[in-house]
Amino acid sequence: MGVDLTPVSPVAAPGPAPGRAGTPGRVDPGAVLAWTSVGPALVFAGWLLAGYPLAATGHLVPVLAVPAGLAAAALLVALARRLPAVPDTPWWSVAATLAVAAGFGAFTAAHASGHVVLRRDSAVYALLGRWLADTGGLRIPARLEYIGAPDAVVTATAPGLYPAGADLTAQFMSGTALTLAPAGWGGGWGAILLVPALLGALALLAFAGLAARLVGARWAPVAAAGLALLLAVLLTVRSTYSEPLAQLLLLAALCLLLDATTGRHRRLAAAAGLLLGLGLLVRIDAVRDLALLVPIVGWLALRRHPGWWPLALGALVGAGYGVVDAYGPAQAYVSDLSHLVRTAAYGGTGLLLATVVAVPLLRRWRWPVPAGVAPAAAVAVGLGLLLLAARPLFWTGHGTGTAEPFIESLQRAQGLTPDGTRNYAEQSVRWVTWYAGLPAVLLAGAAAVALTWRAVRGRPDAERWLLGLGLPLVSAGSVLVNPAITPDHPWADRRLVPTVLPVVTLLAVWAVAAAVRHAGRWSAPLAAVGLVALLVPPAQASRALAFTRTEAGEPAAVDAACAAFAPGEVALLVDARSRQEWTAVLREACDVPAFGVPGLNNDDVATRTQVTDAAARVRAAGGIPVLVAQSGDPLPRLTDRPQRRIVDLDTAEHRRMITTRPTGLDPLSIELWRADPD
Numbered sequence: 001m002g003v004d005l006t007p008v009s010p011v012a013a014p015g016p017a018p019g020r021a022g023t024p025g026r027v028d029p030g031a032v033l034a035w036t037s038v039g040p041a042l043v044f045a046g047w048l049l050a051g052y053p054l055a056a057t058g059h060l061v062p063v064l065a066v067p068a069g070l071a072a073a074a075l076l077v078a079l080a081r082r083l084p085a086v087p088d089t090p091w092w093s094v095a096a097t098l099a100v101a102a103g104f105g106a107f108t109a110a111h112a113s114g115h116v117v118l119r120r121d122s123a124v125y126a127l128l129g130r131w132l133a134d135t136g137g138l139r140i141p142a143r144l145e146y147i148g149a150p151d152a153v154v155t156a157t158a159p160g161l162y163p164a165g166a167d168l169t170a171q172f173m174s175g176t177a178l179t180l181a182p183a184g185w186g187g188g189w190g191a192i193l194l195v196p197a198l199l200g201a202l203a204l205l206a207f208a209g210l211a212a213r214l215v216g217a218r219w220a221p222v223a224a225a226g227l228a229l230l231l232a233v234l235l236t237v238r239s240t241y242s243e244p245l246a247q248l249l250l251l252a253a254l255c256l257l258l259d260a261t262t263g264r265h266r267r268l269a270a271a272a273g274l275l276l277g278l279g280l281l282v283r284i285d286a287v288r289d290l291a292l293l294v295p296i297v298g299w300l301a302l303r304r305h306p307g308w309w310p311l312a313l314g315a316l317v318g319a320g321y322g323v324v325d326a327y328g329p330a331q332a333y334v335s336d337l338s339h340l341v342r343t344a345a346y347g348g349t350g351l352l353l354a355t356v357v358a359v360p361l362l363r364r365w366r367w368p369v370p371a372g373v374a375p376a377a378a379v380a381v382g383l384g385l386l387l388l389a390a391r392p393l394f395w396t397g398h399g400t401g402t403a404e405p406f407i408e409s410l411q412r413a414q415g416l417t418p419d420g421t422r423n424y425a426e427q428s429v430r431w432v433t434w435y436a437g438l439p440a441v442l443l444a445g446a447a448a449v450a451l452t453w454r455a456v457r458g459r460p461d462a463e464r465w466l467l468g469l470g471l472p473l474v475s476a477g478s479v480l481v482n483p484a485i486t487p488d489h490p491w492a493d494r495r496l497v498p499t500v501l502p503v504v505t506l507l508a509v510w511a512v513a514a515a516v517r518h519a520g521r522w523s524a525p526l527a528a529v530g531l532v533a534l535l536v537p538p539a540q541a542s543r544a545l546a547f548t549r550t551e552a553g554e555p556a557a558v559d560a561a562c563a564a565f566a567p568g569e570v571a572l573l574v575d576a577r578s579r580q581e582w583t584a585v586l587r588e589a590c591d592v593p594a595f596g597v598p599g600l601n602n603d604d605v606a607t608r609t610q611v612t613d614a615a616a617r618v619r620a621a622g623g624i625p626v627l628v629a630q631s632g633d634p635l636p637r638l639t640d641r642p643q644r645r646i647v648d649l650d651t652a653e654h655r656r657m658i659t660t661r662p663t664g665l666d667p668l669s670i671e672l673w674r675a676d677p678d
Contacts (some may be wrong), residue, residue: 011459024364029094037209040202041252041275046073048278051178052321060136062185077269084259089217097208097220104228105201112193113239116558117581117670118191124160128170128177130587133184138329139167143593146623154273154595154614158583169329173283176242189555199244200237204228206251207502213258213511214468226505229538230435232493234546242283243497249275250498259469269307270314277318281325284337290319291348292471298355302362333629340379374456381452385445388428388480397425410488410658419510424487428480434661436504437537444507476500488656508534538588544663551652557649560591561672564646570623572597572614574606575637577630604654605634615677629673635675647672
């Protein structure tokens, strides 16, 4: 029997009880697809609910955290026990979806990055995850008793570390590191670095479940494969970034929201809100998604759906964890992004006020929507998309913050006009075409226009699309307008992973499915053409880097560095690169007190006078000072004692490109030297 990709209506009535088909005793494949798309997210949400209070108070130890996490996960799974099965689901679709997710997880795990020497954000998360696994707390002692108060000579802070009284806190929200920590209890670096691949595979299942609910179960494996082939997704889930967990929670929440509206289930709505709210504990960008949730709550209230207040309550509970983190361990980090938080807060407040006013007014509205509104709305969406894509013709993006010297160095190396203020935000749609391909982007744009028309006209499936894709669609649009990230690739492309690429892929799949549905006897060849358009360009774009692995050997290098320090020794990092890459590593992975000794006027290398002063302060406090540098060059100028190389690693990193798709690796040399001061 051939595989039938003819789409069916995804509008579902409540299915049979989970785990049963129409015939008693038989497993319903629709129930399997429904549960695999949301069950893992509920388990991880339970872990965050139970684990964060323990981590915040310094008690994240297996004997307490494992039972608490299992209990919380069980409660959330029980909360979603009335999950309706995805209708008209064949077993081949379930098997193919699971195969895509499993293959994706295995492939990305085999090519996982070893990035733990701090150069970019993923190392910050990995180091905090390791610190949590080893110590059980989010606070990192500054160990000022070894150096006295920081001053012009020494500093306790470093990239990835913020001051917090007598302690330090890691950059970023705490949810991702909290998710990495259990892997470190038994598996060390190797297990920690594999967690993103697991999260990415589970996020694929959630995405397939969303596609099944909106397009049809037969298209779920196609959607999963389309997303899995995207290079930006492949590379992001190879490193310990926040995006894989954020994507999993968001996509599963949307699945639960659709299921809640299918059967008017309050508990499913509460679970959906909880997952969306917990996104704030994972990354601060989720404040935008929470603001966009307000109109959805208002829409459900307008329709008198009983799930509107459980959805809002669940979101408040989940977001409460993020708020506590923002005012606690992540306070210094969030204060650096106060402009983003304020903008989202103002927007959310405005949406809340507008919703409170609009809901009672719209309940009294009795007139039909004028006939010209639907085409006008569709045209407006189409023009907006064209304007977004055409921005390079009339607008130039600026604003890179403190990254201006870095951007200028890349521009010079690539023959571009040096301008460190350029953020290349106007190129964001082009970034998407690099990975998804122009056919998928055009199909997605056409689908957005068509679905807008259908939604305004009140078509039967319009509400499901508004609920299932409205929030991520607007969120993706805001990301494309302003990616707000240092614009070197593939680094910048992780910004596309949580919403932009899933939205583009799902809309493109819907466009192909709709065309196949109306093609009659031409449906089979049209389906084949559609599959080629969806899958071949991403596969070709990924070919150059898909089988590469970066930063290999760094975990072993960190272990070697840790072994080179004896109890009581205090690291004084004397050059810019060692302060950048190794201060947080020595503190969080090695539990070695580490302090930077910046050169005068913030020069690259400390002076001999500074080093002598810092070493005397360490000795006076009962410590043993050790000078640390990234290379052997500075140390002979700072001490007459012999030096020793403790790390010598040749590895590779992604080539950093500004205006073209990344296609290669650059060699990366990592060294670490130590010497005793005079």
